[in-house]
Amino acid sequence: MPRAAASLPPWLGHALRTQRGPVPWHAVVRGALAAGPLLCAGVVAGRVTVGVVAALGAMLAGTNDRPGSRRAAVRRLGAPALAGAGGMALGAYIADRVGGSYLLPLLFAVLGLLAGAFSAVGPVASAGGTQLLVAAAIGAGMPLPEPGWQRALFFLAGAGWLILLRLLLPSPTPGNGWAGVGGGAGGGLPYRLDGERAAVSAVYEAVASLLDSAGTPASTARRAALTAALDQAQDALSGPRLRRRASSAAERRLHAQYRAALPLGEAATALAWTDEPLPERAAEGPRRLAAAIRDGVPCGPLPAPARSGAGLRALDDALLHAAEAFDSGTARPPHGRSRGPVEVLRTAIGPGGREYGVRVALCFGASAAVAQTLHHPHWYWLPATAVFLVKPDLGPLASRVLCRAFGTVLGAVLFAGLAALLPRPAGLVAVVAVCGALIPVATRHFAAQTAVVTVLVLALVMVGGEPQASWGRIGETLLACGIVLLVGHLPWPVQRGGRVQDRLSAARESAHAYLRHVLSGAGDGGPTGSAVPADAEHRAARWALRREAYRTLAEARAAIDLAAAELPTLARHSAGSEQVAVTLERLVDTTTACAVHVDDTGRLPRRHAERIDALLAELTTVA
16 A cells, blocks of 8 residues: 555545456456346347346346356355345335335335345355345336346346356466366366366465565465465365266366365464574475466476474475375365354354344335435435445445445446447447446456446446436435445444454354364373374364364454444444454464474473463453
8 A cells, every 4th residue: 555545544545445466357258248248138139128137137246256266156156146036036026015115114124134134144145145135126116027036037047147157268377378168278277177276376375475484574464365375275176066076187186285285384384483484495395386286287396395393394294295196186175164054043143243234224224215205216226225335345334435425426427428429229238248347357446346337237227218317326325325324323232343253253262173172182181291193184173173263363354454444433343353363363373383393293392382371361361
């Protein structure tokens, strides 16, 4: 961030921050082939409203289209699309039964409470809740001749078309351009695995970067980057599948390579914990393995690191194990983060679910009531806008409101000019296609995404036969901003900061579970006892617990950073959570170093035991 932006208030600095990275050309191509062609097909077939609904489904699915494996994309795009289709049918049913009566805002509030509470379960649930509510508002208010069940099917068909493009079209592979249909980079690798291959390769690169940073202030950030890379690889490899086992040798080898990265990451974390610099050759092995995965070539001989300490010996052993996995290793897919119905329900009714559910219910219901009172022809825009504004995933509240207002004004003014110049409907169909292509790039900033989506939605409405509505869109957005700001600062009937507390509680439980497992082999049940050497099953369980501990810590850290960037009146509810997260991170890092030493010597060094005792005591004081 520039120095000038760093001196700004956190909420304003967040509003000015833009994500950086290469242009996702594969997502741009999918976006261009999704909403625009669907709308064109509807216009050509004389079923314009069908094309509009299908294009809406593709557009909303496109906002969830992120880099990653094809298998993970099915869940990330498909689950919210199913929720959106249900919302479309439910909205039409509510409108048919209660019309414009006072019951509609009340039913919307109940729906918002349920969808908001379950949105706390995770990112996919959050996207599903958003699409459910947005589609319900559209289904209830948009004048369409088709019955509700047909609208739901056409909405789902539009999203399904984008998912099909995601599964079938090749993607560019890092450093090698576009993977061909028959193969990928590096000699005929199946292009359908390019997302998994890139994710696993990034893990080995992150291990090498962490080893390079050992003994420097950058090691903490590099360890967080390793956690993020492991999270992405786990999600990429554990997506939905028709069979329990991988269907090809290439996929099974990728699974083995991912599992081989777990002890490498453990050893690298333990070495970084010592805060001592490492020889340069320590990172050469993981970096060669990353290149071998990326290019689809044998890894060749690996430089052996010095074996002068427990961490370096663990790194050497992990490199040998990884080399075997590269030659002939196979493994089952890693376990995803499956949650049972009881755990999902417990999260939804927990502090974070209750707080978000009440906020969404008030915003969704109040905006519907205000819109109906104003008798605006596009009344459904107001509750749909409020749903996007109330989402904490998109940044601090003040930042969301500022970006939404600016993006809407920019998009509405731009569309007013385009509508006056372009022929109809061909010019508007082209606008929809261009905006669909821009969505993957615009998601880097909420204001840019809002501007693109505003132009796209206004074009769809106009193609559907309604008059140009740019200026009304600005007024409704500003009104929705006011409603969400007001609700966000009301005296709250439930605990504030519940999202942060939920994440910290999960991180604390995972950290203690990991610590108990590592110390479970101690002879006297305490940190200083002798330990029984860990077998393969014990180590696999330990690696799974370490993954969960670091993953929940990353989620807690993201929630804390987001809460800290709120206005002071809201940020104070999460005061002190930063120190708790720091202590938990140090505890998990120390536990990882303990695991490596217990594997190497069968005993826990006194230094590690004292460090754990001190961190546990500190945790009780800062909690």
